[in-house]
Amino acid sequence: MDKDTLYARWLSGEITAEEQQELKQSGALEELEAITRFTNSSSLPPYDSKAALEKFKATRMQPKTATVRRLDWRWYAGAAASVAVLLGLWFWLGTGSSSLDAAAGEMAERTFADGSSIVLNDGSSITYQDSDWGEERRINLKGEALFDVTKGVPFIVETAQGEVRVLGTSFNVRAWDEHFRIECYSGKVAIERNGQIDTIVAGEAGHWRANKWDIERDLVAQSPAWSDSASKFNGEPWDVAFEELERQYNVQIDRPYIDDPFVGNFQHNNLDTALYILTRTKGLQYEINADRSKVSVFK
Amino acid sequence: MQNPVCKEDVFGSIFLAEAEGLRNFLYYKTGNLPQAEDLVQEAFGKLWENCSKVEQSKAKSYLFTVANNLFLNQVAHQKVVLRFEKQPHTQASHLTPQFLLEEEEFRKRLEEAIAALPEDQRIVFLMNRMDKKTYREIAERLDLSVKTIEKRMHKALQALRKVSKKV
Numbered sequence: 001m002d003k004d005t006l007y008a009r010w011l012s013g014e015i016t017a018e019e020q021q022e023l024k025q026s027g028a029l030e031e032l033e034a035i036t037r038f039t040n041s042s043s044l045p046p047y048d049s050k051a052a053l054e055k056f057k058a059t060r061m062q063p064k065t066a067t068v069r070r071l072d073w074r075w076y077a078g079a080a081a082s083v084a085v086l087l088g089l090w091f092w093l094g095t096g097s098s099s100l101d102a103a104a105g106e107m108a109e110r111t112f113a114d115g116s117s118i119v120l121n122d123g124s125s126i127t128y129q130d131s132d133w134g135e136e137r138r139i140n141l142k143g144e145a146l147f148d149v150t151k152g153v154p155f156i157v158e159t160a161q162g163e164v165r166v167l168g169t170s171f172n173v174r175a176w177d178e179h180f181r182i183e184c185y186s187g188k189v190a191i192e193r194n195g196q197i198d199t200i201v202a203g204e205a206g207h208w209r210a211n212k213w214d215i216e217r218d219l220v221a222q223s224p225a226w227s228d229s230a231s232k233f234n235g236e237p238w239d240v241a242f243e244e245l246e247r248q249y250n251v252q253i254d255r256p257y258i259d260d261p262f263v264g265n266f267q268h269n270n271l272d273t274a275l276y277i278l279t280r281t282k283g284l285q286y287e288i289n290a291d292r293s294k295v296s297v298f299k
Numbered sequence: 300m301q302n303p304v305c306k307e308d309v310f311g312s313i314f315l316a317e318a319e320g321l322r323n324f325l326y327y328k329t330g331n332l333p334q335a336e337d338l339v340q341e342a343f344g345k346l347w348e349n350c351s352k353v354e355q356s357k358a359k360s361y362l363f364t365v366a367n368n369l370f371l372n373q374v375a376h377q378k379v380v381l382r383f384e385k386q387p388h389t390q391a392s393h394l395t396p397q398f399l400l401e402e403e404e405f406r407k408r409l410e411e412a413i414a415a416l417p418e419d420q421r422i423v424f425l426m427n428r429m430d431k432k433t434y435r436e437i438a439e440r441l442d443l444s445v446k447t448i449e450k451r452m453h454k455a456l457q458a459l460r461k462v463s464k465k466v
Contacts, residue, residue: 004450005449007452007453007457008434008450008452012433031460032456034463035456038405038406038409042406042429044323044326047319047323047336049315049319050315052322052336052340056314056343057311060347061307218348218351263345281341282372
């Protein structure tokens with residue numbers, strides 16, 4: 001017989017009369033009954049599932065602010081985005097380049113002659129050739145920026161991580177080091193890295209993970225959180241969130257390296273709250289030095 | 300086509316059916332109630348985030364797997380201390396003070412012994428005894444065979460027997 005499951009089967013009433021007899025004679029029965037008496041007369045702290053669901057809906061399903069909104073699925077059908085056509089590659093030619101930088105803790109904006117506009121997140125920069133925007137509009141980006149592109153010739157965002165091409169749409173590109181993520185808020189965007197091309201439409205995000213495009217189809221935001229003075233993360237490594245915090249608050253953070261995915265956001269107006277959000281769920285603590293230029297995070 | 304899990308009413312019913320069991324599961328692991336309840340919110344957050352990729356029939360085991368991973372991600376693991384609330388005796392008037400004292404001691408020893416069980420065994424034991432889940436229901440959530448659950452249950456009872464012997 002299955003001796004190694006005997007007690008378990010006794011509990012669930014699946015033992016033979018013979019086994020039952022055996023249990024009784026060995027004295028095990030009495031002891032097992034004492035254990036079940038204990039568990040039967042014990043209960044756990046109560047849990048209010050309905051309240052927990054309400055909390056969940058309020059904090060994770062409903063809009064937190066006007067710009068962070070979970071789209072109802074019907075929205076996608078209604079939004080039937082305009083279809084963009086991909087055109088071939090052009091080469092970077094011509095002279096007369098312009099640039100725009102956003103210093104740490106600041107944002108920068110520019111509107112181009114064609115009506116397209118760009119908002120640069122802090123620590124980011126763009127360069128572009130303004131001489132040759134007739135056949136294509138090409139911009140080189142370092143960091144993160146929100147684009148609102150008017151319809152016209154292809155608009156191409158080059159980054160060290162890969163390329164994003166569109167006709168007319170709004171989208172956010174986050175391209176820091178190994179981190180490459182594009183969120184599309186309207187229209188359709190083609191994304192390319194290492195020869196792998198994918199397209200995303202409004203309400204989707206393309207995230208480069210493990211050498212391929214991971215397409216997220218349930219994008220909440222209609223603009224990046226940082227353009228509303230918050231930074232939002234959807235599974236990027238924890239350390240990327242710390243880096244962003246360093247840039248936003250212009251502080252240096254001494255911290256253990258954490259590769260786990262971080263899901264959440266922090267505002268840009270309160271360093272303590274932002275640090276609390278990033279450290280609390282990891283059971284970490286932090287200290288800010290007197291002139292608020294350095295932070296140390298520790299266990 | 301829309302995956303059912305992404306529908307708010309379906310998601311809500313999964314939440315109501317599984318949240319408490321998930322909270323308890325995390326409590327058995329962590330011994331920390333607020334942490335367990337936070338992790339429930341986080342685990343459902345993951346399910347909602349990935350609702351289009353998770354089949355409805357797999358939602359339960361997905362939740363328990365995600366909750367387990369989230370727990371493992373937490374840097375600080377504390378020693379597990381579980382507290383059970385004693386339900387009042389129905390015929391308290393018939394019980395002698397001596398009996399009540401002995402019973403209290405027994406409860407305390409058993410509580411400690413349960414907390415000291417290997418985690419695998421503790422979880423199976425408590426999911427069965429406290430959440431009244433069948434071995435099959437536990438197996439389904441932990442992605443294990445019924446046989447494995449029975450073995451863990453047997454071992455747990457074996458260890459706890461030793462404690463009850465001393466009464």
